[in-house]
Amino acid sequence: MPLFIRSVRLYPVNDNETFHRRFSVNVAVLGSLNLDVVFHCEALPIPGQTLLCDDFATGPGGKGLNQAVAARRAGAETSLLGAVGADASGDALLSFLKREDILTHGVVTLADAPTGVAHIVVDRDGENSIIVASGANRAVPADRLATAGLQALVWLAQLEMDIEVVGGFLREGRQAGARTILNAAPAIEAARSLFGDADLIIVNEHELAQFSGVPCPAGNDAAIEQAARKLMVRDDQILIVTLGAKGTQLVDSRSSFHVAAAPVVAVDTTGAGDCFCGVLAASLAQGASVPDAVRRANIAAGIAVGRTGAAPAMPLKDEIEAVSNG
Template sequence: MDVNVVVVGSLNMDLVTRAERLPRAGETLAGESFATVAGGKGANQAVAAARLGARVAMIGCVGADAYGEQLRAALEREQIDCQAVTSVEGVATGVALIVVDASSQNAIVVVAGGNGQLSPAAVAHFDGLLQQAEVIICQLEVPQATVEHTLARGRALGKTVILNPAPAAGPLPADWYASIDYLIPNESEAAALSGLPVVSLESAEAAAGRLLALGAGKVIITLGEQGALFADGQCFEHFAALPVQALDTTGAGDTFVGGFAAALAQGKSEREAIAFGQVAAALSVTRAGAQPSIPGLNDVQGFRP
């Protein structure tokens, strides 16, 4: 099929437990439930874009094991093009160990596994998919050199390039910014990238301004219960959060990114795309899990706050 969104990124099996609270260092807690759920930021964003109306291809790597087979099957059920999801012998599929507390906050440890095998050459092998795309999405759960290659190639092809800089532990390489049309961090990621604290809407504006000055095309900082901040160098615009009762915030940011990309690929304006992504993310937090929580197009179109 012809694709209009290509996601270059991670596929993980999420091992999810719920507990009354998150454990402290050295502490053992009794959990309330356990589940294995298809995840990984790249795969989550691919599923979100597909459910929300885009024609999606995924470029990534899994291990040649049962989790890898399950993750591929989960994407194929969403009608996602998986020709570029490669099984690698001798490595385990990536996993994410997730604890969710009673207030729906989470703590996550990610083991890269097969995701670490996604090389620039592997992406270049499927360059035809990048050429088809209107929107290309990257995150930071695959090797840095691969992200750099994809961003630069997307810019060279004239595509709309989105970077969700997660997980972010510090500044991005300076030469990446010129290839990024939309940089979409959350509060902690924006702080890590900008070197500025992000604890309020005003401080988010300062961080966004710093990221624009570094060369990002436009910046969208997702702010959880405070909504989202859009900055394009001309103005700052705040999009208020939608009133929902949160059950599990896992995957909400990925749902926003996938929904935003799908809306752009369907010709919506960036502000319409932000609003669309916000509705999708708001619906996702009312359900448990990463991919299972992602709503479909009819859910978003029928949403009434």
């Protein structure tokens, strides 16, 4: 296994800062940081309905933060780039990330936008419904994100930030010779312009259907393969379609195959896709093949859905390996 050494260089970032740390890391994640407010109810609400529940909880979340935590806990040194507001929620998220030993030099604090907030309803079967107020996540300009000098083997992004910011990040990753991954969630039509800069594209069956314009029922491998090829813009790309309890399907320009998921009892599916993405990125950075990385990510997501919450539910490397070797 190669040894990855952290290096430091000083250089100006903007008028208010005089230095920036340059790190060599395994995984760089660009994405959202949110304060999650989670309600556990018997069922998800329907339009016009008021639901009562017995409790709620707050905690760290956001696709970027969740995926960074998953990658770090899976054993990859990880850097997170994103934005929070100059408020108590932002301070709490940064403190959490530092406790997780995630590099936060790329997280910008904005004085004119609040930290993102996600309201999440989880039903008795573990399914969820989420509303996000993006705040600082979509307010940060590209020139405030400290990607200059960033060294990582894998660059991972999602779509809860401005499309132009995500596109610039992926292009820089490719120019640096890294493997680039786009988790194309949520499904935003304008994001199709980014697909050419992603070596791997990760979607679930609903996102795949939205981007491809054709139904993609879980369990219909042929339909999923056909739809996935509609998203490819390069012959060397790989489409990874997450199917929840039905596993994962990998599609490239010549073949398609299915990776089964382990049977699990779902308690809370919030963050399961983020867990998959983060562990996949970590595994690839650690030298795993794509199929092996998918198998490991499936195992990790299966562990995560057996717990409540998003970032706090991400499994540790030893837990993943115990199931892998069991």
